[in-house]
Amino acid sequence: RNLFVPDFEGKLVSSDLVYQNDCPWLLTRLDLNLIHIAHPKLAALCETLSIGPLSENVCEHLEAGFVPSEIKMEDVGFTTQTVIARIEKNINSHHFLGMLSGLVNSSHENSIRVVKECKIVPVKTLRTSFVLSTQGRDFDVTLNHTGSYCILDRGSIFLAESPIGLNSELAIAAAVCDFLCIDRKHVAGLAAMLASDEENIVTVGRTMGLSQANEQGELRRGEPGQPLVATDLKLVELKPLKVFSKGEIVAIQRNENTPGDLV
Incomplete structure (x- = not known):
């Protein structure tokens, strides 16, 4: 019904x-x-x-037929060249990639490699479309093709000229979060890491509340798609063909010597 x-x-x-x-x-x-x-x-x-x-269910792509007008590096100015070089170096840093691994769902972990291999391409402007995928079909549900300042597509990070107040690090961090389906509440922390240097990138990340993937075990314990931690592996019990109903309490034996002692 x-x-x-x-x-x-x-x-x-x-x-x-x-x-x-x-x-x-x-x-x-x-x-x-x-x-x-x-x-x-x-x-x-x-x-x-x-x-x-x-x-x-909705993905952002470059608008069909739109070819971004690339700005040559020698034309963007020395300051912008320096910023882009620093961001690319930090994106390839194992510290930054480790932070991403700690934030991304396991179903999107392979996409981190795509981010690592992307090169930043400065462009004048961007036109993008939003595509809804449902029932095996794709539908363009775009109302306004303008308004994006950064997007990961075609193996590149396209970075458009942005208004005052939105710097390159913020724009790229937001695009990375969207690409990896990471909550945008982490944009500020990731942007701060992209704006940092090799010596301080870990400290900056921790200051902004981020942590490496190997420190996320307990925090993300039990989430769908997350590997079992060592403690749970010791307690796991296979029950073939067992069907658990919604809301059912699943108990485990706390001590093998006391069968009635369940938690």
């Missing part, structure tokens, strides 16, 4: 056609006549209602 829920404008829409708004900055870029965003009041119920997040 179909379940209807209110979208962003309060209209009742089939829950199969609605997406959770985990990217509020895209609302002015998407055609809401072509894609339905869940009403803000439903935020806490989206998972229960199996309403998928926008970030996992």
Whole structure:
């Protein structure tokens, strides 16, 4: 039986056609006549209602037929050349890549290699499209093709001229977060690392609340797709064909010598 829920404008829409708004900055870029965003009041119920997040269903690409007008390095000025060289060096740093590994879901870990191999290409402007993938088909749901200042596409990091207040490190950090489906709350920390130097990059990352992948074990313990930590490996028990119902409490034996002692 179909379940209807209110979208962003309060209209009742089939829950199969609605997406959770985990990217509020895209609302002015998407055609809401072509894609339905869940009403803000439903935020806490989206998972229960199996309403998928926008970030996992809509991807940003360069607009079809658009060829970015590349700015030659000798034309961007010495200061910008220095900034780009530093950012590229930091992106390839194992410290920065380790921080990314600690933030990214295991399903996107292979994409970190793509980020590492990208080169920064300064361009005059960007035109991008947003593509919704659903039921094995792709739909262009773009309302406004302008408004992006950085995007990872075609093996490059295209960096456009940005307004005052949005520096290169912030623009690239935001693009990396979007590409790897990392929460944008980490943009400031990653941008600070990109603006740092080799000597201080780890200190800057820790100061901004980031940590390496090997320090994330307990923090991300139990998340879907995360490897079992050593403690859980010792406790794991295989039960072929066992089906657990939703809300069922799964207990383990705390001491092998006391069968009734379960936790």
